[in-house]
Amino acid sequence: MADKVRKTAADALAGVLTDGMTIMAGGFGLCGIPENLIAAIRETGVKDLTVVSNNCGVDDFGLGILLAGGQIRKMISSYVGENKLFEKLYLSGELELEFNPQGTLAERIRAGGAGIPAFFTRTGVGTLVAEGKEVRDFDGEPYVMERGLTADLAIVKAWKGDAEGNLIYRKTARNFNPMMATAGRVTIAEVEELVPVGALDKDAIHTPGIYVDRLFKGVVFEKRIERTTTRPKEAA
């Protein structure tokens, strides 16, 4: 077994980054984002990136820091409403943007990782999303063809991982991470807990180690919350 474990995010990224590459980054909003890897990518100054991620962080956290650093040339996302800098860069023409419906984005990545070059979906038929794409009828209903999506690098965040690269995610921090892990030519995972091989319940592993090339235990997990919503205890 190749040694997949690295000490730090910078070690894990060594020799992998090149200007102009495509990077997939897991997460939904700020939930389940590979925050240590994003910070390390910020440090390297790598640029002209195409980034595939459901969202683009907020102005000063998550992928937003790569935007602020002028490192992203193009985003492929489904929703970027939480990021003012994003809107400014896009409207001024400094940033390219491809919107994908969220389910189409998830399925494109799943398909890409599974060796499926294209599929047909009802989502987006009759909208801007279908423009320039093949539309075909199946059983009398129109479907639009969408392409599978892969990346030079996928960066994902898991709760627990072992040296084999087996990963388990936690609650809704799973989101896009499992599909992205399958769709990177190189996949790097950051984990909150690096556990001994054999410690994970084999029936509970979400991402089998075959998909993970390198992993490391993250130093800091700020796990910032975008919208803390609570109810008072006396409502119980």
Add this chain to the structure above:
Amino acid sequence: MAWSREDLAAQAAKELRDGFYVNLGIGIPTLVANYIPEGMNVTLQSENGMLGMGPFPYEGEADADLINAGKQTITELPSSSYFSSADSFAMIRGGHINLSILGAMQVAQNGDLANWMVPGKMVKGMGGAMDLVAGVKRVVIVMEHNEKSGAPKLVKACSLPLTGAKVVDLLITDLGVFEVNRGSGVVLTALAPGVTGEEVTAKTEAEFTVRL
């Protein structure tokens, strides 16, 4: 007296049925969760990867790994399950969700829906809305009847980019309830208290019939 946001949520809750799996959009639709009738078993799906959404956590107990599609912190229930975004949209696209309640910028009389983009002005994205309207069995829209400028939002044809074509089943606005039936003709079926048919006609661009 037109319906308030809370009234709209209560009206939309009348669409819930026992045993339904339901996806609620951001804004007024989220409030529908507060009006699930006592004793009715409704499972809320959150498209970021959860079935069986629980209420907001108590103060001090928010978990960064547990949010809904509006990025609000939530809690789990004994019956909850978690899954990936691909699995989540397989549920949605595959027709396994019974009902979706969403907001809108425009609804057209042919059932078209626009709720994701204002060209040159608003760059946010469609999120999961296009998948929801394409895959969920019944699509209910909740919105203000008019824009702040007074411009009608129930229109003959959407001027904004579509989220889906011929996808709206029912529309609930602060003025009344409209069966849209995915394009087979708009029918006004209920009026908010104190609202008249004349008022609705004056504030609506779309053609509709009345069956109160």
